[in-house]
Amino acid sequence: MILAVTKINKTKIRCKKWQYLLKLILLALTLNTAGHSYTFTSNDGASFEGQILQVEGNTVTVVRDSDKKEFSLPQSRFSEKDQAYFKQWAKENPQLNLPGRNVTQISLRCTTARTNDESIIRETGRTLIDVNVSSSVYWDYDWITVETTVTATARAETEKVRLKGATVHVKASSVSGPVFARIYTAFFVKSGGGAKIFKVDERNVRIDLGQGELYASCNPVENYYGYGTVAINLATGHMIGVAGSNHQIEQLMKKKVSSGNLSQ
Incomplete structure (x- = not known):
């Protein structure tokens, strides 16, 4: 029973490796269609290396590798193979196929x-001392008694802050x-x-x-x-x-x- 379990585990691991390898292959194919050079061929047979910048309607915008020049042309100017490639690129790279490459100012x-x-009320960090002084006078025949009471109270200073x-x-x-x-x-x-x-x-x-x-x-x-x-x-x-x-x-x-x- 132990050998059977070990064999099943190995089979599962092998399947996961193939799935992982397949994902890497698909990712590589995707990267090959975005940001990598492609050989474009016109209807009259002329060709050049470049990259797609945008596919919008029946127009494709490309950049030529040799001089980094950008230009937009009707898709019909290219071979049928290239036109199929344009459709594939637009489908696989929607995040790159954005309009407005020619917009430089809005x-x-x-x-x-x-x-x-x-507004809020907050403490300033300073302390205020409130002092209260009160006096009482008593008269008893030849004597006059004056009692003075001083009360000091500490409190935090606050201020009103406008937000x-x-x-x-x-x-x-x-x-x-x-x-x-x-x-x-x-x-x-x-x-x-x-x-x-x-x-x-x-x-x-x-x-x-x-x-x-x-x-x-x-x-x-x-x-x-x-x-x-x-x-x-x-x-x-x-x-x-x-x-x-x-x-x-x-x-x-x-x-x-x-x-x-x-x-x-």
Whole structure:
């Protein structure tokens, strides 16, 4: 019985290894269709090495390896084999097949839709001493007695602190065609002589002519300074729009995009 159990276990392990190997093969095939060179052949027999950037409708956008030049052509200009490859690529790589590679600038505005203000009472860390002095006078024939009582009470000093926040309306529009963008809306507080981010809202938005908006908000905080928003083209990874409640915040947003750090 022990030998039978051992044999069954070995069989199961061998099956799992084959399943794992099959997954690796499928993954390799998928990677080979995205981000790797392919030999394109036109109807007249001319060929070149390159990569697909986008398949949209009957048009394919490719980049040529020799000079890194990008161009868009009708799929009908390519061989039947290539046209079948275009369909396969679009099906297997939906996350790469995004519109808007030619969009380099959009209209981006952000305005305050509502302010979120409140106040709190907090201790300052200092102690206050309340002193109460009372006197009593007694007269008894030739004597006058004066009794003085001094009472001291300690209590923590408090102050009223105003907190502020905002709900921001972000509106985007593209005159160059539809584009999928990741929009970051950052909220800032005063810090020393500058400002720092304390909250970031991140959304993926489809932007077109007159289309593309969202609302982002933050809770009330002390030393609230303002907000800024930036749009990144998901097809190219490039910044295509920036706006802020003031000029300093706009410049800070640009620097953070350049450094690749939009986190808090």
